[in-house]
Amino acid sequence: KEALETVPKIHGHICTASYLGTRMGLLANKNIELKRKRDLCVGVEILTCAADGIAAATQCSFGSGRMVFLDHGKFSAIFCNRMTGEAIRVKCKPEIDKEHVAYGTRLEKFYRSLDNVTMEEAMAKKEKLKKVEDALIEKWDNMSDNELFTVIKVEVDPKDLLYPLDQQYIPDPLNCDGCRDVVDCSRTTEKDGKRLCKVCAGEISIKELK
Numbered sequence: 373k374e375a376l377e378t379v380p381k382i383h384g385h386i387c388t389a390s391y392l393g394t395r396m397g398l399l400a401n402k403n404i405e406l407k408r409k410r411d412l413c414v415g416v417e418i419l420t421c422a423a424d425g426i427a428a429a430t431q432c433s434f435g436s437g438r439m440v441f442l443d444h445g446k447f448s449a450i451f452c453n454r455m456t457g458e459a460i461r462v463k464c465k466p467e468i469d470k471e472h473v474a475y476g477t478r479l480e481k482f483y484r485s486l487d488n489v490t491m492e493e494a495m496a497k498k499e500k501l502k503k504v505e506d507a508l509i510e511k512w513d514n515m516s517d518n519e520l521f522t523v524i525k526v527e528v529d530p531k532d533l534l535y536p537l538d539q540q541y542i543p544d545p546l547n548c549d550g551c552r553d554v555v556d557c558s559r560t561t562e563k564d565g566k567r568l569c570k571v572c573a574g575e576i577s578i579k580e581l582k
Contacts, residue, residue: 376428383424388472391509392447392520393425396462399517400451401430403460410438411455413533417444437535447472454530461524468512468520475508548572 376386376394383390397414406412414432416423419441423434426449432438442450448463464472482497489497512520544557550572561573570576 378428379425382428383421386509387421388475388505388508389421389447390425390428391512392464392468392472393420393422393449394429395425395512395517395520396422396449397426397429397432397451399462399521399523400449400460402517403523404451404453404458405456406453407455410436411453413438413440413452413454413530415440415442415450415452415528415533417442417446417448417450419443420447422447422449434535438533440533440535450526450528450533452528452530452533454534457527457530459526459528459530461526462521463524465520465522471508475504478504 376391379386379390379394393416400412400414404412409431412430412432414426414430416426416439423439423441427433427439430451434441438454446463447469448461450459450461452459479501482501485497486494517523542554542556545554546557546560546567547553548555548560548569549566550568553569555569557567560567560569561575562568563573571578
């Protein structure tokens with residue numbers, strides 16, 4: 373209950389994905405022996421609202437360096453005690469995946485239709501979808517962990533589920549020859565004899581407004 377109350381503070385609301393992510397995180401807390409909460413790290417295998425639910429339940433986050441995005445396209449996550457190496461992979465049961473995908477498909481169609489409907493029509497459609505979402509969450513809330521998820525013991529290098537220390541500060545600072553911002557040397561590009569950040573090198577388009 374406490375974790376679910378935290379989700380809206382992080383995510384803005386409780387949705388199907390953030391709910392499932394919270395349950396995944398709570399399940400990991402029960403299945404992995406931890407002396408300290410900060411010993412847990414996680415790799416989220418799909419970039420969805422689930423990451424915020426997992427963060428609410430485990431205190432692992434991208435900001436803490438103990439959550440990484442693994443671009444596997446699966447609604448699952450790998451949890452690991454970085455001190456002992458004990459690890460599990462938590463994934464949805466096939467029927468839960470099916471229900472979630474079906475709802476997600478309806479939600480995507482709704483967003484794609486917004487250009488062709490009035491505000492009143494959009495609000496009415498959104499209200500219907502909200503009822504579907506609430507019904508799913510209520511259904512899952514009455515199901516056990518074993519009914520929702522499959523838990524598999526795995527072997528993984530904890531380093532793969534942690535951001536390197538040098539990404540939490542600037543270890544090799546220099547001034548970009550273009551904008552003069554302080555930037556890590558490993559994130560720069562040499563161009564025409566100058567050492568440039570990604571923006572000044574044209575790899576990312578960001579324009580300052582005056």
